[in-house]
Every structure is written in structure tokens, then in C-alpha cells.
Amino acid sequence: MASKEDGLGRWSDPGLLVLSSLAGGEKHGYAMVGDIQEMAGVHLGPGTLYGALARLEAQGLIEATAAEGRRRPYRITADGARMLEGQLQRMSSVADTGLSRLRAAESSA
Amino acid sequence: MSRLGGLFVALYPEPWRARYEEEVRGLLEDDPPGPRGLLSLLWGALDAHVRPQRSWRSNATPATRMRMSVGALFACWLLLSVAGMGFVKVTEGLSPVEASHPLLRVAHVAIGAGAVLGALTIAVGGLPLVWQALVRAVRKREARLILLLCSPVLAAALLAGFTLTLGAIAPSRHEGFPASFVLAFPVPLMLAGLAFTLVCGLAPKAVMRRTVPDERTLRRACLAGLVLTAAMTVVTAGLALYAADLWGSSLSAGAPASGPFGASVRLTLCLDLIPAALALGTGLVAARRALRAATIGVF
Numbered sequence: 001m002a003s004k005e006d007g008l009g010r011w012s013d014p015g016l017l018v019l020s021s022l023a024g025g026e027k028h029g030y031a032m033v034g035d036i037q038e039m040a041g042v043h044l045g046p047g048t049l050y051g052a053l054a055r056l057e058a059q060g061l062i063e064a065t066a067a068e069g070r071r072r073p074y075r076i077t078a079d080g081a082r083m084l085e086g087q088l089q090r091m092s093s094v095a096d097t098g099l100s101r102l103r104a105a106e107s108s109a
Numbered sequence: 110m111s112r113l114g115g116l117f118v119a120l121y122p123e124p125w126r127a128r129y130e131e132e133v134r135g136l137l138e139d140d141p142p143g144p145r146g147l148l149s150l151l152w153g154a155l156d157a158h159v160r161p162q163r164s165w166r167s168n169a170t171p172a173t174r175m176r177m178s179v180g181a182l183f184a185c186w187l188l189l190s191v192a193g194m195g196f197v198k199v200t201e202g203l204s205p206v207e208a209s210h211p212l213l214r215v216a217h218v219a220i221g222a223g224a225v226l227g228a229l230t231i232a233v234g235g236l237p238l239v240w241q242a243l244v245r246a247v248r249k250r251e252a253r254l255i256l257l258l259c260s261p262v263l264a265a266a267l268l269a270g271f272t273l274t275l276g277a278i279a280p281s282r283h284e285g286f287p288a289s290f291v292l293a294f295p296v297p298l299m300l301a302g303l304a305f306t307l308v309c310g311l312a313p314k315a316v317m318r319r320t321v322p323d324e325r326t327l328r329r330a331c332l333a334g335l336v337l338t339a340a341m342t343v344v345t346a347g348l349a350l351y352a353a354d355l356w357g358s359s360l361s362a363g364a365p366a367s368g369p370f371g372a373s374v375r376l377t378l379c380l381d382l383i384p385a386a387l388a389l390g391t392g393l394v395a396a397r398r399a400l401r402a403a404t405i406g407v408f
Contacts, residue, residue, distance in 0.1 A: 029132055030139040045149025046114065046136050050129055051156055058162035070135030 014044055014052035019061065019076060019084040026065055026075035029053070056080065114142045120154035120311070122161060123173055123318065159394060171402045175327040178399030180317040182334040183235060184310035185392035186227055187261065189341050191302055192385040193224055196348060199377045203355075210358050216351035223343035230340060234333025242320040257316050264308040271301050306384075331403035338389075338396040345382075345389045352378040 021027060021035045029049055037043050044052075053074065056062045061080030065073045076084070114137045118130055142150065158181065200217070207213045239258065246254035275298055322330075356375050 029136040033136070033140055043145075045146035046133055046140075046142055047117075047146070047149030047151065047153025047156075049136070049149075050133055051153045054125070054129065054157070054162045067132075070131050070138075072132050 014048050015056055015061075016084070016087060017042060017044065018049070018052045018056060019080055020088075022062060022074060022076040023081065023084060026073040028068070028071035028073045030071065032074075114147055114150055117147060117150040117154060120151070121157050122177055125157045125161070159391065161398075172321075172324055172327060174402035175324075175331050175399060176317045176322070177314070178395045178402060179234075179238065179327065179330045179334060180314040181395035182337055182392055182399065183231070183313040185388040185395060186231060186337060186341065187309035187313075188306050188384050188388040189227075189344060189392075190224075191306055192348065192381050192388065193220065193344060195302075195381045196220065196351070196378065199374055199381065200351075203374070206355070206358065210354060212354045213351055213358070216347045216354065219347035220344050220351070223340045223347060227337055227340035227344065230333050230337040234330040234337070237326045238317075238320075238322050238330055241322050241326065242316050245320055251319075254316065254319055257312050257319070260312045261309045264305045268301055268305040272298060328403045331399040334396050334399045338392050341389050341392050345385045348378070348382055348385050352382055 017036045017040055018032060020039065021032045024035070027035060029046075033044055033049060053062065057064065057074075059079075061077055061083055062074045063077055065075055115134060118126065118133055118137070121130070140146075203213070207217060242254065243258060245251070246258060352375070355378060
């Protein structure tokens with residue numbers, strides 16, 4: 001879980017968090033907020049969340065499904081899943097490299 | 110907080126609200142926002158205006174886009190006017206300096222010319238819209254619309270009264286008050302200016318939302334908006350030139366080094382550039398959108 005001490009802004013990018021949340025199944029806004037809070041320890045404000053949703057929808061990475069009253073669920077598209085996978089693999093590669101370098105530095109110290 | 114959030118949602122562009130408003134209001138009920146959530150709404154509204162997304166922007170008819178753009182242009186002009194009023198106040202005693210610095214005089218003349226051009230453009234393009242709104246308000250006895258139409262004038266009167274009162278009671282540094290106390294006085298003035306700008310920025314948009322001017326009047330207003338943008342460019346360039354030249358020059362004897370409330374004239378002018386630049390930048394974006402909306406179907 002990300003903590004406030006993380007200075008790496010990209011890890012808490014709202015778009016990335018929304019895609020990661022939707023990768024687990026379609027959700028409406030309130031469910032996304034809760035899921036992201038649990039997953040990443042980040043609470044997205046309504047303006048931030050819907051700013052991200054609007055951008056992702058415009059890029060075709062997510063799509064809205066049929067509304068249930070005032071709640072409209074979103075789901076990730078195939079393009080969105082591809083984009084998310086690529087981004088997470090790059091981040092995973094950076095994470096692995098960083099951790100192995102840290103361990104090497106610790107063992108040589 | 111949820112009610113305040115609902116008010117902030119009203120700041121978003123009309124096509125955005127047509128697409129997302131219901132969902133966002135539902136979210137605000139389920140998860141009432143705190144102060145940070147409210148700030149995210151404000152920031153999101155600004156972002157939606159500056160960077161509209163294709164997915165919801167395409168919902169807007171040309172008439173809606175023209176209405177939005179014209180409202181935004183008027184709000185930008187009002188913001189620039191606030192910066193202009195600040196410039197006038199700060200440079201009150203600088204005539205001796207301008208007499209010996211031609212570039213300052215040129216900049217001052219440019220600012221004045223831009224202001225006159227802008228005012229004329231507002232009259233040509235904006236008054237027909239105001240007239241249509243006023244006729245509708247009176248005919249249908251819409252008190253709220255009448256209040257919205259009068260709100261910029263009322264806000265200007267309140268700001269002027271507040272400024273004069275503050276100027277009368279604010280002590281100068283020379284009266285033995287510490288500098289920190291004296292310099293605190295611009296803070297309520299800036300807040301009052303901000304409130305005035307918000308009223309003047311939101312009122313035209315609210316009026317445009319409630320009234321539906323005919324397309325011909327809207328197109329004329331959009332084209333006038335292009336001239337208004339040129340006027341705003343001249344004013345902002347003049348402000349920048351004045352501030353830059355003054356920064357490098359020495360103030361002649363008798364000319365005040367301090368503006369109102371004891372703040373440095375040079376620094377105040379530089380700070381004055383911030384709202385001017387913001388107004389011009391946003392105005393250019395709005396003018397481009399207005400032109401595109403006004404010329405749809407023409408070519």
C-alpha cells in the first residue's frame with residue numbers, strides 16, 4: 001500500500017489507479033473510490049476521479065455501461081487493458097531493478 | 110459540504126454536466142467531500158474549461174459552444190479589468206517617471222487604448238445579449254435572472270466601496286506601524302477582488318445558461334470576441350512592458366516608490382501581471398473555440 005512518504009507522483013496517477021481498479025471488474029464512481037483507497041491508500045476527490053474518467057473515456061481506454069439510477073458503472077476496454085499492462089510491466093521492471101540495486105548496495109556496505 | 114459540492118458542479122461546462130453531472134451528484138451524496146474533495150471539484154471545473162475532452166464536448170451544439178465561449182470571454186475581460194484597475198491605482202503618482210521614460214508612456218497609452226477598444230467591443234457584442242436577457246427577465250418576471258444581470262454592477266460597487274474604506278483606514282508605514290501590519294491590508298483587498306472576479310465570472314455564464322440568444326446575435330458576439338482578445342493582448346503586453354521597464358528604471362524624485370498600503374510599486378505591478386496573463390491565456394482558448402463554433406456550417 002502506498003504511503004504519504006512516496007514521492008513518486010506517477011505511482012498515484014489517477015488514470016493509472018482508475019484503470020487498475022477497473023481491471024478487477026466494472027465499477028461505478030463510489031466503488032472505484034473505495035477500491036482505490038484500499039488498493040493504494042489514495043482517496044480520489046470527485047473532481048480528480050471524474051477528470052480521470054473523462055480523459056480515459058475520451059482516449060477509449062474505458063467505456064460507460066448502462067446506468068443504474070444515478071450510478072453509471074465503467075469498464076476497461078481492450079485498449080485500456082493493453083495500456084495498463086504495458087505501464088505496469090514498465091513500473092515492475094523499474095521496481096525490480098531498484099530493489100536489486102538497493103540489495104546490492106546494502107550487501108556491499 | 111455536499112451542498113457546496115453541488116454548487117461547484119454547476120461551474121463545469123454545460124456539455125460536461127450533460128454527461129457527468131448526475132453521476133457526480135450521486136457520488137457526492139454517497140461520499141460527501143471534505144475540503145480537499147471540494148478543491149478537487151474546483152480544479153476539475155477549471156481543467157474541464159481549459160482542456161475539454163472530445164467525449165463530452167461533442168455533445169455540445171454550436172449554439173451551446175458559442176454561448177459558453179462568449180460567457181468565458183466576458184469573464185476573462187472582467188478579470189483583466191481588475192488587473193487594469195490595480196494598474197491605475199498603483200501608477201497614480203508615476204507621471205513624473207513617465208515624463209522621462211518614453212517607453213513607460215507608450216505602454217500606458219497602449220493599455221488605455223486596449224481598454225477603450227475592449228469596452229467598445231463589449232458594447233457592440235455583449236449589449237445585444239444583455240438586452241435579450243433583460244427583455245426575457247422582465248417579460249417572464251424572473252427575479253433571479255434580473256439579479257444575475259445586476260450582480261457584476263453590484264459587486265463592482267461593493268468592491269469600490271470596500272477599497273475606498275480600506276484605503277481610508279489603512280495606516281501607512283510612516284505612521285509608526287510595523288511593515289508586516291501594513292502589508293497585511295492588501296490581503297482582504299485581494300480576497301475581495303477574488304470574490305468580485307468570481308461573481309463577474311460566474312454571472313455571465315449563469316445568464317447565458319438561462320437565456321437562449323438567437324444564433325445571429327451569438328455569432329456577432331463571437332466575432333466581437335476576437336477583437337476583444339486582441340484588445341486584451343494589447344493591454345497585457347502594455348502591462349508587461351510597463352512592469353519590465355519600470356523594474357529597470359530609477360524612480361525620479363517625488364514619485365512614490367510605494368504603492369497603496371506601502372507595497373513596492375514594482376512588485377505590485379509584477380503581481381498585477383498574474384491575473385492579466387491568466388485572463389489572456391484563458392481568453393485566447395475561449396476565442397479559438399468561439400471562432401470554431403461560429404464558423405461551423407459556414408465553410
